Amino acid sequence: MSSQLRIGRVSLTGTYYSITTVTAQRSPCFVDPTLAALMMEQLERSDRSGLTRSFARVVMPDHLHWVMQLKEGTLSRCVQSLKSRSAIAINSARVGEGTVWQRGYYDHLIRDGNMKPVHAQRSATR
Numbered sequence: 602m603s604s605q606l607r608i609g610r611v612s613l614t615g616t617y618y619s620i621t622t623v624t625a626q627r628s629p630c631f632v633d634p635t636l637a638a639l640m641m642e643q644l645e646r647s648d649r650s651g652l653t654r655s656f657a658r659v660v661m662p663d664h665l666h667w668v669m670q671l672k673e674g675t676l677s678r679c680v681q682s683l684k685s686r687s688a689i690a691i692n693s694a695r696v697g698e699g700t701v702w703q704r705g706y707y708d709h710l711i712r713d714g715n716m717k718p719v720h721a722q723r724s725a726t727r
Contacts, residue, residue, distance in 0.1 A: 611710060612676035615720045617656075620667040620680060622706040629662035630701070636691050640665065643687040652679050668711075680706050 624630055631637040637660045644667065647653045657668040671679060688701035711719050 611718075612671065613710075613718060613720075614671050614673060616718045617668070617670050617711040617720075618676060619709040619711060620669065620706055621664060621708075622667075622680065622684065623664040623703045625700040625703050627663045630691065630695075631660050631665075632662045635694055639690045639694055640687050643683055643690060646686065647679070647683055652682070676708060680708075 631640060640660050641658065644655055644658050647669075648655050652671075652673050654670040654672055655667065656670070657666070659666040684702045684706075691701050692698050713719050
C-alpha cells in the first residue's frame with residue numbers, strides 16, 4: 602500500500618500540503634492528553650527547525666491532519682522525520698517500545714483555482 606501512495610507525489614519546497622497519517626492498527630493513543638501534547642510539540646519543533654510552516658494541526662485519537670508549507674528538504678523526509686521523532690517521544694512516555702505509526706501517509710498538494718500548486722508569495726523589495 603505504501604508504494605501506491607507515492608505514485609504522482611511531488612515534493613516542492615515553498616509549496617503547501619495537507620498531510621494525513623494514521624497510528625499503527627488505528628490505536629487511539631492520542632486519547633491520552635500527554636501523548637497528544639507530545640505530538641503537538643513535535644509539529645512545533647518541525648516549524649522551529651525551519652523544515653515547515655504549519656497552518657493547521659489536528660491530532661485525532663488515531664491519526665493526524667496537518668496543513669503545512671514545506672520550507673526545506675523533501676516531503677517524504679519531512680514526514681519521516683516527524684514520525685520518527687514523535688515515535689521516540691511517545692514510546693519514552695509510555696515506557697516501552699512499539700510501532701506508533703502505520704507505514705506511509707496521505708498527502709495532497711494544495712492548488713489554486715487554476716490547478717497550479719500554491720507557493721508562498723514573494724514580496725517585492727524596493
